[in-house]
Amino acid sequence: NALRKNSGKPGRRDVVGLSARSAAVVGWCGMRGTVTLAAALALPTGGEGGAAFPYRDLIIVTAFGVVLGTLVLQGLTLRPLLLRLRLEDDGSVDHEVRHARVETLRAAVSAVKVCPGVDTAELVRYRYEYQLRRAQVELVTHGTDGHGDTASDTTISPASATAHGNHDADHDADAAVVRAATEAQRQRLVALRADGTIGDAAFQRVEEELDWAELDWAQLLRAGHRADGEAG
Numbered sequence: 266n267a268l269r270k271n272s273g274k275p276g277r278r279d280v281v282g283l284s285a286r287s288a289a290v291v292g293w294c295g296m297r298g299t300v301t302l303a304a305a306l307a308l309p310t311g312g313e314g315g316a317a318f319p320y321r322d323l324i325i326v327t328a329f330g331v332v333l334g335t336l337v338l339q340g341l342t343l344r345p346l347l348l349r350l351r352l353e354d355d356g357s358v359d360h361e362v363r364h365a366r367v368e369t370l371r372a373a374v375s376a377v378k379v380c381p382g383v384d385t386a387e388l389v390r391y392r393y394e395y396q397l398r399r400a401q402v403e404l405v406t407h408g409t410d411g412h413g414d415t416a417s418d419t420t421i422s423p424a425s426a427t428a429h430g431n432h433d434a435d436h437d438a439d440a441a442v443v444r445a446a447t448e449a450q451r452q453r454l455v456a457l458r459a460d461g462t463i464g465d466a467a468f469q470r471v472e473e474e475l476d477w478a479e480l481d482w483a484q485l486l487r488a489g490h491r492a493d494g495e496a497g
Contacts, residue, residue, distance in 0.1 A: 286350040293339055293346055301328050356407070361467035363404040365457055369450040369471065370397040376449035377442060386442045393446060443482045450475055 305328035311317030318324075370393055377390040454475065458468045 286352060290343075290347065290350065290352065293343060295335070295339075298332060298336065302332050304328070358464065358466045358470075360404075360407075361463040362470050363400065363407075365454060365463050365467055365471045366400040366474075367397065367404050368457060368462075369453045369475070370400055372449040372453035373446040376445045380442045380445060389442050389446060439486050440483075443479070443486065447475060447479045447482070 302325075305321075305325045308318040308321045308324060309315060310321070373393045374390060374397060377386050377393060380386040451472075454468060454471055457463045458465070463471075
């Protein structure tokens with residue numbers, strides 16, 4: 266995350282550069298492996314009357330020394346260096362996750378608001394608005410990260426989720442509302458990653474939360490549909 270540059274696009278946060286300690290670790294990780302030695306060995310040997318590559322033997326010895334020095338010296342001392350520098354997570358991924366939650370929940374609320382004639386849309390909108398308020402508080406207060414954006418955070422009973430009818434058409438309409446909300450969330454999440462607002466780590470975490478939330482909604486609607494059938 267610290268290596269991503271700010272291109273000036275709207276919505277992107279300024280990214281703080283590497284600290285001196287982080288830069289030291291990045292530099293110390295510049296190890297060379299088998300590719301270096303293979304490249305040296307691939308130099309022409311001068312067989313069949315051809316001329317050997319100038320200083321080929323010296324290049325091979327030098328390459329072997331570089332490989333041995335970096336893999337052994339730097340490899341064995343990397344862990345002590347990390348412990349010595351006491352590097353800590355800067356929390357940038359957690360901040361990106363909280364920011365992405367706010368943005369995706371806003372997209373869900375907007376999507377549900379334009380769903381006409383479906384009573385369940387009000388319940389779904391209430392659910393997402395509650396999530397949005399909590400996510401906004403966590404973003405400001407740097408709240409504890411967790412998988413809290415699922416459909417089980419507030420109580421919406423299966424009966425209330427489909428209380429307006431006992432028909433398959435009603436169930437399909439309810440499912441369409443949830444699909445519209447989750448699709449809006451996913452599209453917003455993809456846009457956040459595309460413009461560099463969040464990185465891959467934050468994207469994957471929020472995407473997993475959306476997957477679980479979608480499953481929770483599907484189970485809730487199925488339970489409500491069964492309750493309607495039993496009541497009928």
